[in-house]
Amino acid sequence: MVHYAPYLALPKHLINIRITEIINKFDKKIKPMDPLVIWTNVYLNPSEVALLQSETKHHQLILADAGPHVLAQNSGDPRLSSADVVFGQPNPEDLLTSHALRWTHVSSAGYTRYDSPSFWQHFCSRGIIFTNSSAVFSEPCAEHALAALLAHTRQLYPSYLDQLQRREWQQNAIRAASSLLSEQTIVIVGFGTIGQRLAEFLKPFGSATFACRRRPEPYPGVKVLSLDELPNVLPVADHVLNFLPENTGTIRFFDQARFSRFKRGACYYSLGRGTTTDQPALIEALTSSRLAAAYLDVTEPEPLPPDHPLWSTTNCYITPHSSGGHYNEALRLTKHFLNNLRRFENGEPLINRIV
Amino acid sequence: MVHYAPYLALPKHLINIRITEIINKFDKKIKPMDPLVIWTNVYLNPSEVALLQSETKHHQLILADAGPHVLAQNSGDPRLSSADVVFGQPNPEDLLTSHALRWTHVSSAGYTRYDSPSFWQHFCSRGIIFTNSSAVFSEPCAEHALAALLAHTRQLYPSYLDQLQRREWQQNAIRAASSLLSEQTIVIVGFGTIGQRLAEFLKPFGSATFACRRRPEPYPGVKVLSLDELPNVLPVADHVLNFLPENTGTIRFFDQARFSRFKRGACYYSLGRGTTTDQPALIEALTSSRLAAAYLDVTEPEPLPPDHPLWSTTNCYITPHSSGGHYNEALRLTKHFLNNLRRFENGEPLINRIV
Numbered sequence: 001m002v003h004y005a006p007y008l009a010l011p012k013h014l015i016n017i018r019i020t021e022i023i024n025k026f027d028k029k030i031k032p033m034d035p036l037v038i039w040t041n042v043y044l045n046p047s048e049v050a051l052l053q054s055e056t057k058h059h060q061l062i063l064a065d066a067g068p069h070v071l072a073q074n075s076g077d078p079r080l081s082s083a084d085v086v087f088g089q090p091n092p093e094d095l096l097t098s099h100a101l102r103w104t105h106v107s108s109a110g111y112t113r114y115d116s117p118s119f120w121q122h123f124c125s126r127g128i129i130f131t132n133s134s135a136v137f138s139e140p141c142a143e144h145a146l147a148a149l150l151a152h153t154r155q156l157y158p159s160y161l162d163q164l165q166r167r168e169w170q171q172n173a174i175r176a177a178s179s180l181l182s183e184q185t186i187v188i189v190g191f192g193t194i195g196q197r198l199a200e201f202l203k204p205f206g207s208a209t210f211a212c213r214r215r216p217e218p219y220p221g222v223k224v225l226s227l228d229e230l231p232n233v234l235p236v237a238d239h240v241l242n243f244l245p246e247n248t249g250t251i252r253f254f255d256q257a258r259f260s261r262f263k264r265g266a267c268y269y270s271l272g273r274g275t276t277t278d279q280p281a282l283i284e285a286l287t288s289s290r291l292a293a294a295y296l297d298v299t300e301p302e303p304l305p306p307d308h309p310l311w312s313t314t315n316c317y318i319t320p321h322s323s324g325g326h327y328n329e330a331l332r333l334t335k336h337f338l339n340n341l342r343r344f345e346n347g348e349p350l351i352n353r354i355v
Numbered sequence: 356m357v358h359y360a361p362y363l364a365l366p367k368h369l370i371n372i373r374i375t376e377i378i379n380k381f382d383k384k385i386k387p388m389d390p391l392v393i394w395t396n397v398y399l400n401p402s403e404v405a406l407l408q409s410e411t412k413h414h415q416l417i418l419a420d421a422g423p424h425v426l427a428q429n430s431g432d433p434r435l436s437s438a439d440v441v442f443g444q445p446n447p448e449d450l451l452t453s454h455a456l457r458w459t460h461v462s463s464a465g466y467t468r469y470d471s472p473s474f475w476q477h478f479c480s481r482g483i484i485f486t487n488s489s490a491v492f493s494e495p496c497a498e499h500a501l502a503a504l505l506a507h508t509r510q511l512y513p514s515y516l517d518q519l520q521r522r523e524w525q526q527n528a529i530r531a532a533s534s535l536l537s538e539q540t541i542v543i544v545g546f547g548t549i550g551q552r553l554a555e556f557l558k559p560f561g562s563a564t565f566a567c568r569r570r571p572e573p574y575p576g577v578k579v580l581s582l583d584e585l586p587n588v589l590p591v592a593d594h595v596l597n598f599l600p601e602n603t604g605t606i607r608f609f610d611q612a613r614f615s616r617f618k619r620g621a622c623y624y625s626l627g628r629g630t631t632t633d634q635p636a637l638i639e640a641l642t643s644s645r646l647a648a649a650y651l652d653v654t655e656p657e658p659l660p661p662d663h664p665l666w667s668t669t670n671c672y673i674t675p676h677s678s679g680g681h682y683n684e685a686l687r688l689t690k691h692f693l694n695n696l697r698r699f700e701n702g703e704p705l706i707n708r709i710v
Binding site: 139140143144146147148150151153154155156157159160161162163164166167168169170171174175176177178179180181182200201203204205302303304306311317318319320321322323324325326327328329 | 494501505522526555560677682684
C-alpha cells in the first residue's frame with residue numbers, strides 16, 4: 001500500500017483525514033467450512049500471489065498460467081474441471097464442462113465471451129454464481145471519461161501538439177477554443193456503474209447531465225431517459241459519452257443517422273466497446289466538422305493497426321483501451337475477489353453478481 | 356448564449372434541469388444617479404460592446420483601444436483622467452494621476468502591476484475601490500487544474516505521443532502507468548478561490564486533500580495548513596499544485612530545497628505565476644526523476660522562447676497560460692463588471708473587492 005505508508009511519517013494531527021477505500025477491508029476471520037478448490041489465471045505479481053495464498057490458506061489454490069496481461073483469456077486447463085471457484089478469464093468451454101463449479105468470478109467488467117443464452121441457462125440450472133469485477137474498473141473508467149472531457153474543454157491536445165512541433169505559445173487561439181464544462185450539456189449513453197460514477201464527478205460542476213439507458217430509473221442530478229429518447233437530446237449535447245456494452249442491440253449503435261443528430265461542434269467519447277461505433281460514419285462526422293472531436297478508448301479491431309484511418313483522422317484522439325487500467329489493478333482485482341470469497345464463505349450476497 | 360438556445364427545441368419535460376450560472380442575472384433596473392464616466396479598454400466583440408452600451412446607457416462610456424488580447428495592458432490614454440470608473444487593464448500611472456477615479460475593476464484575476472504599497476495607499480487614502488475578475492477565471496482555472504491532474508493519472512499525453520509517432524497500442528504500458536486520483540494525496544499551495552473550487556471538484560473523488568496558505572482557515576473536506584507546514588506534507592503528496600500569486604514572499608518559492616522534499620514520482624503543477632517556480636531546479640527535479648511529471652500553465656518568461664529547455668524537458672507538459680481562458684471570457688468579464696456596476700450604483704458591496 002505505497003500510498004498510505006508515508007502517513008506514518010506525518011505529525012499525528014495530520015493523520016486524521018478521510019481516505020476513501022473502494023475495496024472493503026476484509027478483517028473477518030474465515031469461518032470453518034469445507035475447503036474449496038480455487039482456480040485462478042489472473043496475472044499477479046509475487047506480492048499479490050502472497051496475499052491470495054495467505055487469504056486462501058484453508059482452501060486449495062491452483063495457480064494456472066496467466067496470459068500476457070490481466071484480461072488475457074485462458075486457452076484451456078484440465079485442472080479447472082476440479083475447481084469449486086474460478087477467478088480470472090477462464091475458457092468458456094472449460095466452465096461448461098466442469099462438474100464441481102459453484103462460482104465464477106471474472107477479472108473484468110465486460111463478459112461478452114460468456115454472454116449467451118446457453119451459457120446462462122447452464123449456470124442458472126446448476127445454481128452456479130457468476131460475478132464480475134466492475135467495481136474495480138468503474139472508478140478508473142469514470143475518471144478516464146472526465147479526463148477526456150476536460151482535455152477537450154481545456155484544449156490539452158492542441159497545446160501539446162504545439163509543444164512538440166512549433167512552440168508558438170498560441171495563447172489567444174487556445175484560450176478562444178477553451179470552454180467551461182460547468183456551462184455545458186452532457187449526455188451519458190449506457191448508464192451503469194461507470195456512468196453513474198461519472199455523474200457523481202460532474203455534480204460539483206453543475207453541468208446539465210442527461211443519461212440514456214434501456215431501463216430508465218431516477219438518479220439524483222441526472223435526467224434519465226430511455227435509449228429511444230436519445231434522438232431528442234443529441235441536438236443539445238456538447239458531449240456525448242458512449243459506455244454501451246456490446247450486444248445485439250448495440251452493434252454500430254452510433255451510426256450515420258445518430259451522428260447526423262449531433263449538434264455541430266459537439267464531442268463524442270467511446271469507452272465501452274469499439275463495436276458500438278460505426279467507425280466510417282464517425283470518420284465522416286469528424287472530417288465534415290459535424291463533430292469537433294472524438295475521444296476513443298475502444299476501437300474495432302484492437303489493437304488498432306498502425307495504418308488504420310482513425311489514427312490520423314482530424315481531432316480523433318485515441319487511448320489504447322486503457323480507461324479501466326491502473327498500476328495496482330491486479331491488487332485491486334485480488335482484493336475484490338477476496339472480499340467476495342469472504343462473502344461466499346459466509347453465505348452473504350456477492351458484489352457485482354450477474355447471475 | 357449559444358448553450359441555452361437549443362433547449363427551446365426540447366420537449367417541455369426535459370427543460371426543467373438545473374444549469375449553474377456563475378454570473379448573476381442583473382435584472383434590477385438602474386436607479387437614477389449622476390451619470391458616471393466609464394472608461395474601458397477590454398477587448399470585446401461587437402455583441403459584448405452592444406451589451407455594455409445597452410447596460411451603461413445612463414452613463415458616459417469611453418471605449419479605449421484594446422490590446423491584442425483581453426489581458427493586454429493599456430499604454431496610456433489621456434481620456435482616462437476624466438473617468439469615475441475604469442474597467443480593463445489600465446496603465447497604473449494613469450490611475451495614480453486621475454482625479455475623478457472612484458472605482459477600478461481589472462479584467463484579470465492577477466494584479467501584480469498594481470500591487471505596491473504606494474498604489475494601495477493612494478487608493479485607500481482617496482477611498483478608491485479596486486476589484487478584480489477572479490470570479491470569472493477561478494472556474495476555468497480549477498477545471499484546468501483537474502484536467503491536468505487527470506491527464507496525468509490517465510496517461511493521456513503518452514497515449515497521444517504514441518498516436519502521433521509509432522501507433523504501437525501500448526495497452527499494457529499505459530495501464531501500468533495509470534492510477535486512480537481517488538486513491539491519491541493532493542496538496543494545494545495557495546488556497547484562494549481557484550484552489551477552493553478545485554477542492555469542490557475533488558470531493559466526490561475522496562482524494563486526501565491538503566491545502567497550504569498564508570492564513571489557514573478551516574475548509575470542508577480539506578486539511579488547511581500554513582505555508583510553514585508545507586515541508587511536512589510534501590513527502591506524502593502525489594500531486595502538488597502551485598496557485599501562488601506573485602509577491603516578494605513567493606518568488607521562486609518552489610526551489611531546489613522544496614523539490615527535494617517531494618516524494619519520488621510525485622507530480623508538480625504550476626498555474627499561478629511563472630516566477631513562483633525556480634525553473635532550473637524544476638528541470639533538475641524532472642531529469643533526475645524526483646518528479647514523474649510537471650504540468651505548467653505559467654512560465655518565466657511568457658511567451659516561452661522556442662529554444663527554452665523547459666519545452667523539451669522529459670515529462671514537462673506546457674499550456675500557454677490558457678488555464679483561465681474560455682471562448683466566452685469577454686462576455687463573462689463584461690457580465691461580471693456589469694454585475695458589480697449594478698452593485699456600485701446601489702451602494703452594495705462589490706464582488707472580488709481587493710481594497
